[in-house]
Structures are given as C-alpha cells and as structure tokens.
Amino acid sequence: MDRQAARARWAVAAMFAANGFVMGAWAPQIPLLLPRHDITKPVLGLLILVLGVGAVGAMLFAGRLITRFGSAPVLRAFSLCVIPVLPFVVFSPNLWVLAPAMAVFGAMAGCMDVAMNAQAVQIERRLHRAIMSSSHGFWSLGGFFGAGAGAYVLSHFGSEAQALAVAVVAAILVFSAMPFLIADAPHEDARTRADEKHPLLPRDASLWILGAMALFSMVPEGSVMDWAALYLKETWGSEPFVQGLAFAFFAGAMAIMRFLGDSVRNRFGAVQTMRISGLIAAAGLMGGALATTPALAIASFAVSGLGVANMVPILFSAAGNHPGHAAGTGIAAVTMVGYAGILVAPSTIGFVVEHIGFRPTYAALSLLLVVVALLAGRTAAADMRPAAAPAAA
Structure with a gap:
C-alpha cells in the first residue's frame, strides 16, 4: 500500500471535517444576526445569499489556482483562511462590515471545498480506489458536531465564545492534516494550456x-x-x-x-x-x-x-x-x-x-x-x- 496516500486519505478527511464543523457551527449563529444588527428576515436572507454568491463566485478561481499550483498548496492556503471566518462574521460591528464578511466567509469556504475535493481525487488516483463518498461523510460528521456542540456552547457561553472555540477546533484539525497532504504537481498540461484564453469557463x-x-x-x-x-x-x-x-x-x-x-x-x-x-x-x-x-x-x-x-x-x-x-x-x-x-x-x-x-x-x-x-x-x-x-x- 502507498503509505503516503493512506496518510493523506485521513488528512483530507480531517479537512472535510473541519469545513463541515465550521459550516455546522455557523447554523445556530444565523438567527442571532437579527437582534444583533436589528435587521429584518428579508435582509438576513440577502446576507445569506451574499455568502452563497461569494462561495460560488470564488469556486472557478480556486479551480484555476489548483490547475497552476496543485491541490495541496491551495488547500493549505484556503483551509488557513477558513479558520477565522466565523469570528470575522460574529464580531462584525455593523452591516457595512458584516456584508463583506459574509462574502469572504462564503468565498473561503467555497475555495476550500473545491481544493479538498481535488485533493481527494489525487488520493483516489494513488490508492486506486474510491474515498470520495466517505470524505463527504466526514463533512457531514463535522457538520453534525459543529451544529450540536456549537449550539450548546452558544447557549451557555455566548456567540463570541462559540465563534472563537470553533476557530480553535478548526485550527487543530487543519494544522494536524496539513503535513500529510499529497504534494501533487500542478495539474496544468498541454490540454489545459491550450485553453489559456478561457481560464475560468471550460468549453467542454x-x-x-x-x-x-x-x-x-x-x-x-x-x-x-x-x-x-x-x-x-x-x-x-x-x-x-x-x-x-x-x-x-x-x-x-x-x-x-x-x-x-x-x-x-x-x-x-x-x-x-x-x-x-x-x-x-x-x-x-x-x-x-x-x-x-x-x-x-x-x-x-x-x-x-x-x-x-x-x-x-x-x-x-x-x-x-x-x-x-x-x-x-x-x-x-x-x-x-x-x-x-x-x-x-x-x-x-x-x-x-x-x-x-x-x-x-x-x-x-x-x-x-x-x-x-x-x-x-x-x-x-x-x-x-x-x-x-x-x-x-
């Protein structure tokens, strides 16, 4: 067995769990934005849409970065960026800061999502077997614990303490996984270079x-x-x-x-x-x-x-x-x-x-x-x- 790939399989599982944990912990924070910023439900809906648009809008850029640098360095970079995003949102003092914070949250989480899936593909190639479904299972598991434990901490210690605790847990998972990712080469080849004029939107x-x-x-x-x-x-x-x-x-x-x-x-x-x-x-x-x-x-x-x-x-x-x-x-x-x-x-x-x-x-x-x-x-x-x-x- 390829020992490096076997270790990387569990490292990418930790990355999926970290991403899911942050997203799960975010769920119980959502209703608290209403009284904290004195906003209405339609405004909250727009803010959530900003988060989603930030995620989707950044995904193709993440794909281009992975093509140029490989999935491992991109995953390391964006997993580090995901660690502070929940405190960034929770500690936002007003809507002028909150709106871009939501966009950054979505963009960093979305880019990490693309990179960790690309890393999982590289590990599948090295192991010659599927690992993608269980990797997504770890995301679900992280989301479950993030939502459950996050709600408990939030109700007992407050939203700020919860956000900081989530950042600490995410950091532990990310830093423990980073050394074991597969250092894949850039994914760029002759076929991708031929498409250099259309780097963001594949024509296939x-x-x-x-x-x-x-x-x-x-x-x-x-x-x-x-x-x-x-x-x-x-x-x-x-x-x-x-x-x-x-x-x-x-x-x-x-x-x-x-x-x-x-x-x-x-x-x-x-x-x-x-x-x-x-x-x-x-x-x-x-x-x-x-x-x-x-x-x-x-x-x-x-x-x-x-x-x-x-x-x-x-x-x-x-x-x-x-x-x-x-x-x-x-x-x-x-x-x-x-x-x-x-x-x-x-x-x-x-x-x-x-x-x-x-x-x-x-x-x-x-x-x-x-x-x-x-x-x-x-x-x-x-x-x-x-x-x-x-x-x-």
Missing part, C-alpha cells in the same frame, strides 16, 4: 452536463432540508418535533450511506452505483409525495437520503478525472453549477409550492433524479484503474 459541454447532474442531485436535497418540515405541518398538522424528523432521518441516512458508499462504488463501479442511487433517491421522493401519513413521509425521505448520499461524491470524482481537463478545473465547474442550484432552489421551490402544492413538487423533483440515473454513464471517469493513475509528483 460534457463537463457542464456533469454540472447539471450535480444540480439535479442537490436541488432535491435542498427541498427536503428547507421544505419537508413545512410539508408535514401543512399536510398533517404535525408538531415541531415530528416536523424536524423529516430532515433528521434524511441527513442521518445520507451520512451512514456516505461512509458505506466507497465500498459499494469500489465493488459495483461508479456508473452502476450512480444509476441505482438515482433510482432509489427518486423512489424515496416519490414516496414522500404520495405518503398518506407523516411516518410514511419521513421513512420515504430517509430512503431518498440513502440514494442521494453518493451521487454528488461520484459526480465530483467524475469531474476531477474528466478527460481533457485538470482536476481542479473540472471540480470547480461542476461544484459551481451544483451549489448554484442550492442557492436558487429554496426560493424557486417555495414559488412552485405556492402554485401547485407540495405533493406535485416532490413528484416533479423525483423526475430530476430519474434523469440523473439515465445519464449515469457519464460518470464512468470516476472509476480509476491502476493503469490510468498518473505518476506521483
């Missing part, structure tokens, strides 16, 4: 199709996260605890399957795993749309989580190994389109629900997942064979 249509597949995979995830609780409330009058179970079971099933997903993909291949996952996720959402009781709806959303879990990791691996493009460029493009869908999805789904209701909306979203399953053949590049692995830097 098949790469953008992978991006559309990521969008179709992530929008249903956002629909459960943002709207399932309201669906249970309006359809069956469920109490808040039951409402919260919809996304809890979805997220729990997704996290468990992500830790199992690499073994499944190594055994059955990316294409078959993608196809079956898409159909399972579609069946779960359709079950939620047709459910006759809250329990059945919650169980259906959990089934959907099992399917959705490995779809985005496979797409990121496919993008990172897409022929004719450097890993950073491919991942950045696909990540940007996928996360752009998450930005648009909440308001778009709300508009659709208002006009046609929850059941038809979830049924329609399940069809997006069927489309992804039908296009599963486009993820074949995610399967790395030993013969295809590049020489180590």
Whole structure:
C-alpha cells in the first residue's frame, strides 16, 4: 500500500471535517444576526445569499489556482483562511462590515471545498480506489458536531465564545492534516494550456452536463432540508418535533450511506452505483409525495437520503478525472453549477409550492433524479484503474 496516500486519505478527511464543523457551527449563529444588527428576515436572507454568491463566485478561481499550483498548496492556503471566518462574521460591528464578511466567509469556504475535493481525487488516483463518498461523510460528521456542540456552547457561553472555540477546533484539525497532504504537481498540461484564453469557463459541454447532474442531485436535497418540515405541518398538522424528523432521518441516512458508499462504488463501479442511487433517491421522493401519513413521509425521505448520499461524491470524482481537463478545473465547474442550484432552489421551490402544492413538487423533483440515473454513464471517469493513475509528483 502507498503509505503516503493512506496518510493523506485521513488528512483530507480531517479537512472535510473541519469545513463541515465550521459550516455546522455557523447554523445556530444565523438567527442571532437579527437582534444583533436589528435587521429584518428579508435582509438576513440577502446576507445569506451574499455568502452563497461569494462561495460560488470564488469556486472557478480556486479551480484555476489548483490547475497552476496543485491541490495541496491551495488547500493549505484556503483551509488557513477558513479558520477565522466565523469570528470575522460574529464580531462584525455593523452591516457595512458584516456584508463583506459574509462574502469572504462564503468565498473561503467555497475555495476550500473545491481544493479538498481535488485533493481527494489525487488520493483516489494513488490508492486506486474510491474515498470520495466517505470524505463527504466526514463533512457531514463535522457538520453534525459543529451544529450540536456549537449550539450548546452558544447557549451557555455566548456567540463570541462559540465563534472563537470553533476557530480553535478548526485550527487543530487543519494544522494536524496539513503535513500529510499529497504534494501533487500542478495539474496544468498541454490540454489545459491550450485553453489559456478561457481560464475560468471550460468549453467542454460534457463537463457542464456533469454540472447539471450535480444540480439535479442537490436541488432535491435542498427541498427536503428547507421544505419537508413545512410539508408535514401543512399536510398533517404535525408538531415541531415530528416536523424536524423529516430532515433528521434524511441527513442521518445520507451520512451512514456516505461512509458505506466507497465500498459499494469500489465493488459495483461508479456508473452502476450512480444509476441505482438515482433510482432509489427518486423512489424515496416519490414516496414522500404520495405518503398518506407523516411516518410514511419521513421513512420515504430517509430512503431518498440513502440514494442521494453518493451521487454528488461520484459526480465530483467524475469531474476531477474528466478527460481533457485538470482536476481542479473540472471540480470547480461542476461544484459551481451544483451549489448554484442550492442557492436558487429554496426560493424557486417555495414559488412552485405556492402554485401547485407540495405533493406535485416532490413528484416533479423525483423526475430530476430519474434523469440523473439515465445519464449515469457519464460518470464512468470516476472509476480509476491502476493503469490510468498518473505518476506521483
């Protein structure tokens, strides 16, 4: 076994956990911005949009940096930049500082996201097996502890103490992982240099199709996260605890399957795993749309989580190994389109629900997942064979 790659596998897992921990800890801080800055919910919505736009807008630039310098140095740089972002937001004295702080938060987290996925692709190539799904599982695990422990510290010691504690934990994870990342060479080759005139927007249509597949995979995830609780409330009058179970079971099933997903993909291949996952996720959402009781709806959303879990990791691996493009460029493009869908999805789904209701909306979203399953053949590049692995830097 390649010992360096094996150590790097756990180092990149720590990076995913650090990113997820910061994002999870950010969630309980969001409502506190309202009284702290005396702002309304629409203004808060705009600030959150600024964070998302900052993330998506920076992703292609991160891809270009990875192409030029390699994933390891870029990941080290942006992981260091993520450490202070939550205190930067929490300690902002007014809206004039808060708005750019939110944009910086999104940009640094988004760039780190692209870099750590690109590093995971390099490790997959060295190990000749999948690690992407479990890496995303560590992100989910970090988010779980960040949200849970972060909420506890916030409620007992205040928002400022929580933000500083989060920065300390993130720093410990980042500094412990940095020495063990694979020092890959710059990803630039003759094909990427030929595209030098268009450094930010690849012209390969098949790469953008992978991006559309990521969008179709992530929008249903956002629909459960943002709207399932309201669906249970309006359809069956469920109490808040039951409402919260919809996304809890979805997220729990997704996290468990992500830790199992690499073994499944190594055994059955990316294409078959993608196809079956898409159909399972579609069946779960359709079950939620047709459910006759809250329990059945919650169980259906959990089934959907099992399917959705490995779809985005496979797409990121496919993008990172897409022929004719450097890993950073491919991942950045696909990540940007996928996360752009998450930005648009909440308001778009709300508009659709208002006009046609929850059941038809979830049924329609399940069809997006069927489309992804039908296009599963486009993820074949995610399967790395030993013969295809590049020489180590």
